[in-house]
Each structure stands twice: as structure tokens, then as C-alpha cells.
Amino acid sequence: MQEQELDILLVEDNPNDAELTQRALRKTDIGARLLIARDGAEAIERVLTEGLRPRVIFLDLKLPKIDGMEVLRRIRADERTRQIPVVVLTSSQEERDINESYKLGVNSYVVKPVEFDKFYKTVSDLGTYWLVLNKTPL
Amino acid sequence: MTSLSGVEILLVEDNPNDVELTLRALQKQNLASKVFVVKDGAEALEFIFATGNYSVRKIDDHPKVILLDLKLPKVDGIEVLRKIKADPRTKDMPVVMLTSSQEERDVIETYKLGVNSYIVKPVDFSNFVHAVSELGLYWGLLNKVPY
Numbered sequence: 409m410q411e412q413e414l415d416i417l418l419v420e421d422n423p424n425d426a427e428l429t430q431r432a433l434r435k436t437d438i439g440a441r442l443l444i445a446r447d448g449a450e451a452i453e454r455v456l457t458e459g460l461r462p463r464v465i466f467l468d469l470k471l472p473k474i475d476g477m478e479v480l481r482r483i484r485a486d487e488r489t490r491q492i493p494v495v496v497l498t499s500s501q502e503e504r505d506i507n508e509s510y511k512l513g514v515n516s517y518v519v520k521p522v523e524f525d526k527f528y529k530t531v532s533d534l535g536t537y538w539l540v541l542n543k544t545p546l
Numbered sequence: 547m548t549s550l551s552g553v554e555i556l557l558v559e560d561n562p563n564d565v566e567l568t569l570r571a572l573q574k575q576n577l578a579s580k581v582f583v584v585k586d587g588a589e590a591l592e593f594i595f596a597t598g599n600y601s602v603r604k605i606d607d608h609p610k611v612i613l614l615d616l617k618l619p620k621v622d623g624i625e626v627l628r629k630i631k632a633d634p635r636t637k638d639m640p641v642v643m644l645t646s647s648q649e650e651r652d653v654i655e656t657y658k659l660g661v662n663s664y665i666v667k668p669v670d671f672s673n674f675v676h677a678v679s680e681l682g683l684y685w686g687l688l689n690k691v692p693y
Binding site (some may be wrong): 448491493501502503506507510511513515516517518521530533534536538541542543545546 | 554557604640648650651653654657658660662663664665666677681688689690691692
């Protein structure tokens with residue numbers, strides 16, 4: 409099997425959050441190759457139809473067309489994609505969402521900090537953790 | 547050593563040097579007081595499932611993360627992982643492999659069993675300390691667990 413060509417698939421419909429995430433990751437010197445999907449349908453298209461294999465997926469929950477929970481469910485249900493690390497990155501702190509995500513086999517659940525600086529820091533920590541420290545199966 | 551309740555990080559590691567180094571790195575993040583160390587896979591299972599020597603524990607008193615070595619005495623890390631992820635009472639607990647094995651076979655097998663993350667122990671001393679402190683921060687502070 410070949411090396412992944414994409415590091416991060418960011419599934420995020422909020423343009424501000426997407427922009428900020430992109431900027432924070434650029435700052436980390438990881439040189440992360442990032443692709444943004446603006447809704448759940450696009451995420452599924454990229455991963456399940458086109459066969460894109462990112463090293464990690466950062467997944468928002470509230471998304472147009474197909475929501476994040478359903479994206480997670482479909483990625484985990486498919487033999488070819490179930491091992492891709494998925495981190496839910498959301499503003500929801502609701503117990504129900506956390507429970508459901510873990511039941512579906514999320515790797516990690518991170519709440520987006522509201523404050524700008526903290527958001528920035530969290531995203532760069534996330535990038536470092538999943539791209540530098542963590543090992544993904546090829 | 548921590549008391550048996552309120553443990554936040556369970557470290558499953560048989561190598562005393564790695565234990566020492568891991569604790570030192572976590573100390574820097576003020577996380578060391580919440581770490582509990584077990585030295586083999588059988589003891590890890592007793593701790594996690596609150597049986598044997600750990601029957602005074604409550605099974606739902608989950609740590610925030612389990613740092614699990616692969617090569618362990620008595621019961622190996624893969625088997626410990628399998629048991630955690632196969633049981634509805636424990637399967638939502640984040641498990642991170644912390645191992646010297648870079649073998650693709652081990653990476654694939656652990657992801658198949660539902661590991662949350664796989665970290666190769668850096669050989670170099672300062673890299674090891676750095677990796678462990680990042681690890682502690684991530685699972686101790688950034689990640690949210692469903693309990």
C-alpha cells in the first residue's frame with residue numbers, strides 16, 4: 409500500500425472556523441496537507457467514493473446535508489475506512505453527543521474553545537498530536 | 547502512588563526505566579499524582595474490570611486514558627486491548643498504545659481492535675519525555691470522555 413497523500417480532512421461548514429483551523433495548522437511547521445469538506449455529503453464523497461485516505465479526519469457535528477454523526481457511522485461501517493482516525497471537533501459539549509460519538513467508535517472528542525487564542529492553540533495541539541505523534545496504519 | 551479511586555491515567559508498563567521516565571514527564575504537567583502503574587497485562591485487566599486485588603474499585607470509575615505497552619508479561623497488550631474494547635462496560639475508555647514496536651502488523655491489528663491512538667516510544671531520552679508530556683496533555687486535558 410502507498411503512503412497517504414493527504415494528512416487532514418477537515419469537515420467544517422463554518423468558513424471562519426475553517427480559516428482559523430487552516431491558519432493554526434500552517435503555523436505548526438508540520439506542513440500538513442489539508443483538504444476542507446464543507447458538508448457531510450462532501451466528506452463521504454471524498455472518503456467513501458473517491459477513496460481518499462487522510463491520516464486523520466477532524467469532523468464537526470452540525471453539518472449541512474449529512475450530519476457529522478452519520479459521516480462517522482458510515483466511515484466506521486466500511487471495512488476500507490474504519491481504521492482512519494476520526495476526531496470530533498465541535499462546539500457541542502452535550503453528553504448525548506459525546507456518548508454517541510464514542511459508541512460509534514470515535515478516536516477522540518475535542519470541544520472547540522470559544523476564545524480565539526485557545527481555539528488556535530487547541531487546533532495546533534491537535535495537528536501535532538495526530539500528525540507527529542500518532543501512527544496511522546498505512 | 548495514587549489511591550485506587552480517581553485514577554486519571556492508567557500506565558501499563560513492565561519496564562521500570564520507562565515507568566520512571568513516563569512518571570517524570572507527567573510530573574512536569576502536574577499529572578503524575580493521578581497516574582496508577584501496573585506491571586503486566588493480568589494486573590491491568592484486574593484493575594480495569596475491578597476484580598482480584600482491585601475488587602474494591604468500581605468498574606465505572608474509569609481513567610481518562612490507558613497507556614498500554616504491547617509486550618507485557620502474563621497477558622500481552624493486544625489481549626488487554628481486545629478485552630477492553632469487547633466489553634460494553636469498558637469499550638468507550640480511550641486506549642493509547644505506547645510501544646517501541648513500529649511494526650505495521652501491530653499498528654494494523656490494534657486499530658482493528660479499536661485502539662484510540664498508537665504512539666511509538668521515541669528512543670531518544672528528551673524526545674521520549676516530550677512525547678509523553680504531549681500525550682498526557684492531550685488525553686488528560688484536551689480530550690473529552692463520555693463519563
